[in-house]
Amino acid sequence: MSLRRRLVGTAKRQLKQTLGPVVQRAMAPARAFLPPETWSLESRGGQGLFLEGVSLSQLAQEYGSPLHVVHLAALHRNADAFQAVPPGAAGGCEVYYSYKTNPVPGVLSALHARGVGAEVISAYELWLALKLGVAPERIVYNGPVKSDASIRESITRGIGLLAANHREELDVFSRHAAELGKRPRVAVRVTTMSGWTSQFGTPIAGGQAMAAYRQALASGNLDVVGLHAHRGELIRTEAELEGFVGAVLDFADELHRELGLDLEVLDLGGSLCTPTVEHIEQRDWRLNLTFQRDLPAPDFAAALSIERYVAKVVAQVEAHYAKKGRKRPRIFLEPGRAMTGNTQLLLGRVHALKDGGERTWAVLDMGINHAECVRNEYHQLFHVERPAAPAHRAYTVVGPICTPADTLYHAVRLPELKVGDTLAIMDAGAYFVPFGTSFSFPQPAIVGVEGGKVRRLRRAETHEDLITFDDLVPAAPARAAS
Amino acid sequence: MSLRRRLVGTAKRQLKQTLGPVVQRAMAPARAFLPPETWSLESRGGQGLFLEGVSLSQLAQEYGSPLHVVHLAALHRNADAFQAVPPGAAGGCEVYYSYKTNPVPGVLSALHARGVGAEVISAYELWLALKLGVAPERIVYNGPVKSDASIRESITRGIGLLAANHREELDVFSRHAAELGKRPRVAVRVTTMSGWTSQFGTPIAGGQAMAAYRQALASGNLDVVGLHAHRGELIRTEAELEGFVGAVLDFADELHRELGLDLEVLDLGGSLCTPTVEHIEQRDWRLNLTFQRDLPAPDFAAALSIERYVAKVVAQVEAHYAKKGRKRPRIFLEPGRAMTGNTQLLLGRVHALKDGGERTWAVLDMGINHAECVRNEYHQLFHVERPAAPAHRAYTVVGPICTPADTLYHAVRLPELKVGDTLAIMDAGAYFVPFGTSFSFPQPAIVGVEGGKVRRLRRAETHEDLITFDDLVPAAPARAAS
Known part of the structure; x- marks a missing residue:
């Protein structure tokens, strides 16, 4: 390395060190920490964090680290909130949990026991829903890649809704339906102007979605009962929700006007946020990386709650149909992150x-192999044993897999750390488990806490598990070093 | 959406459509396609691509799709190239394959049978190497997270090299060594100025690495035999390699001068590129996204080959020690992507x-769940049945999981596609399998082709496999829709 480059490097480093504290103070975010009570965690002086009287530190001791912990009461609360009939409304919504978000049978069964149905996007997920005892009419089947066998099974079983991801899929449905002599209950996934185009759905714009409906009705083999849409981009505010629902209602009116079609089902998909999680903006990310400025924590109280979301959806749909003098359709919701995000x-x-001189790296036994989402979302991090201790020092928190990409927090202020301390990453109930890998380290166990009792939902992978499917050849020792 | 926003959107779209063909022609990359022969694939007129006489189309038919295919002759070729003594040199290098890059027992065993040792970074990988019959002295143990039990096992077994990722780890090694009454063969991982700092290694700069060696020698419990370094950033040219090796040699001299330490082992790590793979530059990515301009294919002939890499390393090290009049140390290499990247x-x-009107989406049964790396690396894509057909049309190639992030190629020109056609993503032998997930779809099988014969290395996951570790509760059907 040249002397010049080295000098520039030193100058940059010193500038950063000098500016760091200034930036940290002058540009400090309004909120950089969410208190444990946000998740019903209790901080007991000297003993650390407890969930329903269960010590989190003890849990990791007993069940091994890393460990996923599901809070079943929170899951029930969310499920009930989604299914409640809002005050003053004629009815509520029917709820189908997005399996892909957290496909843990213990979580899914808990939701089903509470009355929630299954939203599946693959042959595997359809199989799993049926395996868990979900009634076929309580299953919605979406997604761009449905195997022929799974389409036939869903038609034979008579599932609640079979949604065509793209227009071309209607022909596939129609062919199987004709062969099986059954009329499946079908929806067409459409995209509103404000939503995604991409691989999902048929755009309302340009008359494409209308053409798809004409095609579906013309086939004669399909029972066209529904309209399916996702906003795609997360919904955090009433305005975002209203614009999306408005566009869907306008198209439903168009279907009525043009095709005389009265929809039985309006499936408004998912996209509702987890209030305590937010995508990290480029600017915040850079300030954090360069000057160790705290990441701003989401204003979770301002985010649309499940209750307000459901109330708003129902009010908007009911008002719309009342004004038009038509019967209000059944409203389906397919929450993912809003249902389970903050319950784990x-x-x-x-x-x-x-x-590292200027900084300290905290190397954890968990990384992007188990917590991929932390790379670009705000997730509150707690020191489990000393949550309330002063957090003056910024740590760079990294995982165990041998790549610099395995960085969970570039700079996060925490109480003084010691080797062996336990940390808790919050809001791990959406996209942590499905994006989990067995990269160099087996995957962790999952336990549920319910009424102060702990129940194992999934055991951790063992070393043997990772090669169960391999055809091992007889051991052939490498030749000794020459 | 406002009229204004809609107009702007339409104007933008039309500009893109008009400019697209101009940009595609005027800024076309020198190379946008690598021919099948690059990977010893044969294109048979009317029958598609063959590997050692085996039809790839047939393979997918027989073993199911998606499917990983390992080319064992290519693996052997790479292993032999890494271990060959370069012409005119006194000796060659000792090679330890980076397990994390492609931890498939069938691949690892093939390498071991060819004389390659194991570079492991976790308790699991250490266990696996021993399970596969690798002699302890042919194992190098690296990584920031080594469990106590695995450190003790590696000391008891007498593995070839135990490398301290950070200085603090030397105390851990020393404590276990004292307790076990054994002196492990230890190296210290250092970082050169041109390499990573991050969570890995102790910087040479500022005397930190020197202090770590003093500490290691002072402990009395450690047999300090080695020096360990990775360049970190990929090595594609001789100049990049030379600068890195030079920095390591300079530090080895310093160790000799200051501490009288003559290293037995110089472990130069990995970081050599796969010639046919290259990181996609921001600018190329944007042009591809906006104007469907072809991504430039790597100039693989210009990239450092394994042979030239090994020759250069050995020549530089031997010349250095000859000049200093000291004995040349053993050279360890830890190739990952260079060893297996292009063999699968x-x-x-x-x-x-x-x-989609302006474009066509090709929805595949494989996506980022099996091919995460394709998101930011150039990987040649072949139409298996009609590799030589004219490729005029640009497709957006997406996977099966329900997220817009599951886009493998934003715009790639391919022969006209039909449903059911087979595609081959090349260079899948590095970081595809370890970053694989079971996101909504089970993981694929892996087969090996050897001497024109096909052998299964790993079976595909089944639906049942994905819930084997779960404690299922008795089925509780969701209550019927109200």
Whole structure:
């Protein structure tokens, strides 16, 4: 390396060190920490964090680290909130949990027991829903890749709704329906102007969605009962929700006007946010990376709650149909992250502390292999044993897999860490488990806490598990070093 | 959406459509396609692509799609190239394959049978190497998170090299060594100025690495035999390699001068590129996204080959020590992507074609769940049945999981596609399998082709496999829709 480059490097480093504290103070975000009570966690002086009287530190001790912990009461609360009939409304919504978001049977069964149906996007997920005892009429089947066998099974069983991801899929449905002599209950997935185009759905714009409906009705083999749409982009505010629902209602009117079609089902998909999670903006990310400025925590109280979301959806749909003098359709919702995001946390241990002069690296036994989402979303991090201790020091928190990409937090202020301390990543109930890999380390166990009792939902992978499907050849020792 | 926003949108779209063909022609990359022969694939007129006489189309038919295909002759060729003594050199290098890059027992065993050792970074990988019959002295143990039990096992077994990722780990090694009454063969991982700092290694700069060696020697419990370094950033040219090796040699001299330490082992890590793969530059990515301009294919002939890499390393090290009049140390290499990257391909099927007016989406049965790396690396894509047909049309190639992030190619020119066609993603032998997930779809099988014969290395996951570790509760049907 040249002397010049080295000098520039040193100058940059010193500038950063000098500016760092200034930036940290002057540009400090309004909120950089969400208190434990946000998740019904209790901080007991000297003993750390508890969930329904269960010590999180003890949990990691007993069940091993890392460990996923599901809070079943929170899951029930969310499920009930989604299914409640809002005050003053004629009815509520029918709710289908997005399996892909957190496909853990223990979680899914808990939701089903509470009355929630299944939204599946693959042959595997359809199989799983049926395996878990979900009644076929309580299953919605979406997604761009449905195997022929799974389409036939869903038609034979008479599932609640079979949604065509793209127009071309209607021909496939129609062919199987004709062969099986059954009329499946079908919806067409459409995209509103404000939503995604991409691989999902048929755009309302340009008359394409209308053409798809004409095609579906013309086939003669399909019972065209529904309209399906996702906003795609997350919904955090009433305005975002209203614009999306408005566009769907306008198209439903068009279907009525042009084709005389009265929809039985309006499936408004998912997209509702987890209030305590937010995508990290480029600017915040850069300030954090360069000057260790705290990441701003989401204003969770301002985000649309499940209750307000459901009330708003129902009010808007009911008002619309009342005005038109037509019967209000059944409203289907397919929540994913809003249902389970904030009902799970991930515990891990500080394996090592690496002193880097300007900074300290905290090396954990969990990384992007179990918590991929933390790379671009705000997730509150707690020191489990000393949550309330002063957090003056910024740590770079990294995982165990050998790549610099395995960085969970570039700079996060935490109480002084020691090797062996437990940390909790919050809101691990959406897209942590499905994006989990067995990269160099087996996947963690999952336990549920319910009424102060702990129940194992999934055991951790063992070393043997990772090669169960391999055809091992007889051991052939490598030749000794020459 | 306002009229104004809609007008702007339309104007933008029309500008793109008009400019697209101009940009595609005027700014066309020098190379946008690598021919099948690059990977020893044969294109038989009317029958598609063959590997050692085996039809790839047939393979997917027989073993299911998606499917990983390992080319064992290519694996052997790479293993031999890494271990060959370069012409005119006194000796060659000792090679330890980076397990994390492609931890498939069938691949690992093939490498071991060819004389390659194991570079492991976790308790699991250490267990696997021993399970596969690798002699302890042919194992190098790296990584920031080594469990106590695995450190003790590696000391008891007498593995070839135990490398301290950070200085603090030396104390851990020393404590276990004292307790076990054994002196492990230890290296210290250092970072050169041109390499990573991050969570890995102790910087040479500022005397930190020197202090770590003093500490290691002072402990009395460690047999300090080695120096360990990775360049981190990929090595594509001789200049990049030379700068890195030079920095390591300079530090080895310093160790000799200051501490009288003559290293037995110089472990130069990995970081050598796969010649046919290259990181996609921001600018190329944007042009591809906006104007469907072809992505430039890597100039693979210009990239450092394994042979030239090994020759250069050995020549530089031998010249250095000859000049200093000291004995040349053993050279360890830890190749990952350079060893296996180009020895594997991933087959998948076109499940659906979605006409989007301006573009066509090809929806595959494989996506980022099996081929995460394709999101930011150039990977040649072949139409298996008609590789040589004219490729005029640009497709957006997406996978099966329900997220817009599941886009493998934003715009790639391919022969006209039909549903059911097979596609092959090349260079799937590095970081495809370890970053694989079971996101809504089970993971694919892996087969090996050897001497024109096909052998199964790993079976595909079944639906049942995905819930084997779960504690299922008795089925509780969701209550019927109200």
